[in-house]
Amino acid sequence: MQLTTYISDLLYRYECVIIPGFGAFLTRYKSAHIDDFTNTFNPPSKIVSFNKQLQANDGLFANYVASVEKCSYESALQKIRTFTAQISRELSEGKTISFKNIGEFSLNDEKSLQFEPLKHQNYSTSAFGLSSFVSPKISREVYKETVGAIEKKAPVIFTPETRESKPYLKYAAIAVIAISAIGFGSLKLYESQVQKFNLAERQKANSLVENQIQEATFVIENPLPVLSLKLPKHAGMxxxxxxxxxxxxxxxxxxxxxxxxxxxxxxxxxxxxxxxxxxxxxxxxxxxxxxxxxxxxxxxxxxxxxxxxxxxx
Missing domain, CATH: 3.30.70.1070 (Sporulation related repeat)
Known part of the structure; x- marks a missing residue:
């Protein structure tokens, strides 16, 4: 079905592509997210859905078909009518219709039209070059449990006799506290420097990705020809x-x-x-x-x- 390829082309550019007499494909932006169950990081994407109620011809799809196949607008409409009639006939026969890179259509037991979009297809051009990846979950309780077990085995006890008989322990404790304070301050300074470094590197990486996206060339089969139209009195898209x-x-x-x-x-x-x-x-x-x-x-x-x-x- 060549027309399904045209639909896929248009979904990269428009949020609504209406197939006259059949329904409309809609795209909705979804931000990057993490699947807690599989520990999968997913990039931003466009989710494709289908609305059977939107069937009125807005001219977008027919005009694109006419431009690509170099035929008249009326011929393009006739091809679309033949296409939708074939789909409806095959669906009524119980077949599952697959639209390349979009999803599948079928009828349920109540003879209602069902659409299942493809999960791997991403129509968001802003996410070009980004793919999902899996990262193992970090466990932060292991070290806490280990320290707790050591403290139970070897508790530190200070008795009054020890403090009285050995007063130098008081000064040693003060020195330990002072050293700890200095070490804590140094650690905070180091963490601050690390955060500044990470922020700078993140900004560099974002800038590099944006430049790559701007320079990338999206290869779309049968691209939409450029139309040079002159509307001296009519304004709007x-x-x-x-x-x-x-x-x-x-x-x-x-x-x-x-x-x-x-x-x-x-x-x-x-x-x-x-x-x-x-x-x-x-x-x-x-x-x-x-x-x-x-x-x-x-x-x-x-x-x-x-x-x-x-x-x-």
Whole structure:
């Protein structure tokens, strides 16, 4: 299933990837943590989950498929419909569907869709090069028990006669206390120096890791092509597309129709495939754009879709 590879590519870049008519894959950040049972140290990661309720087409997945496979947007939608129909048919037959590097789908006894994500796959680019490792647990009670056993076997007892007959022991005790105080002060100074050294080394290590992450090249199969779009009047990352036309005259007619209906449409520059896209509107907020898209699909154009692209004005 080539489309599963495209989904995996998008999960590195987006927190929500919707498969029209099937559901949405969501990613959530999880900080580094320690498994107390296995003594395993785990790096920061992104946890993948699935929501069947999010099925409305936002244009992200279809636009990516069209860009990679160099086909029209309508052809990409048809491929996605065929893909989801095949998955639904195989699931109804009791099969388990595996999405490469993502997880597995199956139906339970109540015929409800179940998703089990892969544990080893990490979609957090900030954790590149970091892996889990196991460290044995440090036991801090062994030495305490040993000292306690020695004290029971050889207790130190000072009698009044001893102190009276040997007064120099008093001065020896004072000297021992003074030496201990000096030793304790020296130990504290040494610990302070060690902490400063460790802090400096930790900062060096963090700086080195950050530089390596910035310089690292993430090799993703079928990378997303760079789209050069010019939106002189529309601002925002989320754009509602009314249609894409091969003939520029048809795009101009669509602009006039939308303007007569009260919209402020925009005809974009032709794409690398020669298509003229006409926009209803653009938004900074994703939720606001989705709400407007659903409204337009219900009242104006059922085939309207969303283009997710950061465009510099």
């Amino acid at each position: 989320y754009h509602i597309v009314a249609g894409a036309y091969r003939e520029e005259g048809n795009a101009d007619k669509k602009v006039e129709q939308l303007r007569d209906k009260g919209f402020s449409p925009l005809k974009m520059e032709p794409t690398r495939y020669g298509l003229h896209q006409v926009l209803y509107a653009s938004f900074e907020d994703r939720i606001e754009a989705l709400n407007k898209l659903r409204e337009i699909q219900k009242t104006e154009n059922a085939d309207a879709w969303m283009l997710v692209q950061d465009i510099n004005q």
